[in-house]
Amino acid sequence: MISIDLQEGFSDDIVVVQVNGQEIFNKKGVNTDYSSGLADSIKIPISESSVEVAVAVPPKSLSDKVVIEATADVYLGVSIIEDRIVFKISDEMYEYF
Numbered sequence: 001m002i003s004i005d006l007q008e009g010f011s012d013d014i015v016v017v018q019v020n021g022q023e024i025f026n027k028k029g030v031n032t033d034y035s036s037g038l039a040d041s042i043k044i045p046i047s048e049s050s051v052e053v054a055v056a057v058p059p060k061s062l063s064d065k066v067v068i069e070a071t072a073d074v075y076l077g078v079s080i081i082e083d084r085i086v087f088k089i090s091d092e093m094y095e096y097f
Contacts, residue, residue: 001073006039009080018054036096
């Protein structure tokens with residue numbers, strides 16, 4: 001399973017997420033809740049050991065992708081920092097308050 005958390009820097013954005021070229025998320029009005037640091041979360045089962053995750057924020061002309069080697073559950077944090085998409089990969093679940 002891969003958990004993709006949209007974290008910091010989202011402000012009424014359209015966000016599109018693809019996993020291995022397949023669109024799994026397309027949502028308008030994505031906003032970071034700064035009291036928790038989370039805007040949205042997507043959980044998907046995966047069967048491949050190598051997964052490509054592509055994230056696009058069309059209104060801000062931002063897009064990037066990352067390849068994750070997923071031998072077990074993996075947690076991907078996605079933020080917008082200084083006008084670019086930043087990925088954080090962890091084998092532990094992110095905590096939000």
